[in-house]
Amino acid sequence: FEPVSVAIAIGAASALTGYLSYKDLYCRFAECCREKQPLNASALKLELEEKLFGQHLATEVILKALTGFRNNPNPKKPLTLSLHGWAGTGKNFVSQIVAENLHSKGLKSNFVHLFVSTLHFPHEQQIKLYQDQLQTWIRGNVSACASSMFIFDEMDKLHPGIIDAIKPFLDYYEQVDGVSYRKAIFIFLSNAGGDLITKTALDFWRAGRKREDIQLKDLEHVLSVGVFNNKHSGLWHSGLIDRNLIDYFIPFLPLEYTHVKECVRAEMRARGSTVDEDIVTRVAEEMTFFPKDEKIYSDKGCKTVQSRLDFH
Numbered sequence: 159f160e161p162v163s164v165a166i167a168i169g170a171a172s173a174l175t176g177y178l179s180y181k182d183l184y185c186r187f188a189e190c191c192r193e194k195q196p197l198n199a200s201a202l203k204l205e206l207e208e209k210l211f212g213q214h215l216a217t218e219v220i221l222k223a224l225t226g227f228r229n230n231p232n233p234k235k236p237l238t239l240s241l242h243g244w245a246g247t248g249k250n251f252v253s254q255i256v257a258e259n260l261h262s263k264g265l266k267s268n269f270v271h272l273f274v275s276t277l278h279f280p281h282e283q284q285i286k287l288y289q290d291q292l293q294t295w296i297r298g299n300v301s302a303c304a305s306s307m308f309i310f311d312e313m314d315k316l317h318p319g320i321i322d323a324i325k326p327f328l329d330y331y332e333q334v335d336g337v338s339y340r341k342a343i344f345i346f347l348s349n350a351g352g353d354l355i356t357k358t359a360l361d362f363w364r365a366g367r368k369r370e371d372i373q374l375k376d377l378e379h380v381l382s383v384g385v386f387n388n389k390h391s392g393l394w395h396s397g398l399i400d401r402n403l404i405d406y407f408i409p410f411l412p413l414e415y416t417h418v419k420e421c422v423r424a425e426m427r428a429r430g431s432t433v434d435e436d437i438v439t440r441v442a443e444e445m446t447f448f449p450k451d452e453k454i455y456s457d458k459g460c461k462t463v464q465s466r467l468d469f470h
């Protein structure tokens with residue numbers, strides 16, 4: 159919005175209502191950082207339950223983490239979530255839902271920032287420059303809005319030097335150079351540990367146990383082997399884990415045939431089409447599933463559903 163027209167609009171609306179505060183009115187026309195606004199936990203719960211398929215653990219942990227954090231008036235550190243799992247299982251999708259529930263413009267909000275390792279930090283020789291730029295960017299944005307949200311995609315491809323640059327912001331400091339980062343949210347996405355999460359899901363399946371019976375504790379050990387002790391993972395190198403700077407590790411399970419079908423239906427509805435079950439089945443059957451013998455899990459999750467649907 160252009161400031162003059164916003165001011166005119168506010169003036170006109172104030173004259174009409176003579177009632178709403180300047181700030182309330184301003185925020186109807188321009189985006190405001192509402193750091194004190196409580197999270198609508200039931201709306202988030204409903205949205206996750208309706209839109210996110212096959213991820214009972216992620217749904218549970220994300221709800222718990224966000225409600226606890228947003229209901230705490232004085233958090234001791236920013237909230238840091240590390241989302242792990244196979245490709246196309248919903249990590250970016252969930253980040254988008256969380257962003258929309260915290261800032262109404264979601265990923266388009268001025269207070270939500272998405273970084274993709276290979277896109278934003280592609281050259282190893284430029285690490286020093288990226289570190290400076292990133293720190294300045296985070297400092298500037300958290301100064302402007304304490305509840306800013308930062309999403310780092312492809313965390314396993316992120317140079318440890320970049321993680322080092324973020325580290326001071328994630329710690330228990332009251333302030334860093336006069337800025338408090340304690341109300342900010344950092345979300346890290348990675349495929350690290352995805353193979354081990356899949357193995358656990360498969361063990362349950364082979365034992366005839368329900369997917370929904372998988373509990374967080376069944377995966378804690380798995381993630382600790384796959385991520386915490388994996389000396390090749392950027393997360394390990396960075397010391398984020400042994401300094402306890404990650405609040406929640408959130409596993410994403412591999413998606414099954416029925417989940418892929420749900421994704422196709424959701425995509426058809428989003429396009430305003432009526433759901434045609436023949437097309438749903440055809441799209442789902444075009445996807446490839448593993449392991450070779452049982453063919454249970456989609457190897458791209460729901461990732462290629464949208465583009466495949468274009469051909470039907």
Ligand SMILES: Nc1ncnc2c1ncn2[C@@H]1O[C@H](COP(=O)(O)OP(=O)(O)OP(=O)(O)O)[C@@H](O)[C@H]1O
Binds near residue numbers: 213248252421459
């Ligand atoms: N569990 C899910 N429930 C509903 N839709 C899903 C789910 N997983 C993926 N999708 C759909 O597939 C698209 C791609 O998934 P998304 O980008 O979230 O995967 P990802 O886990 O971030 O993958 P990658 O690790 O490759 O980045 C989403 O935009 C969404 O439409």
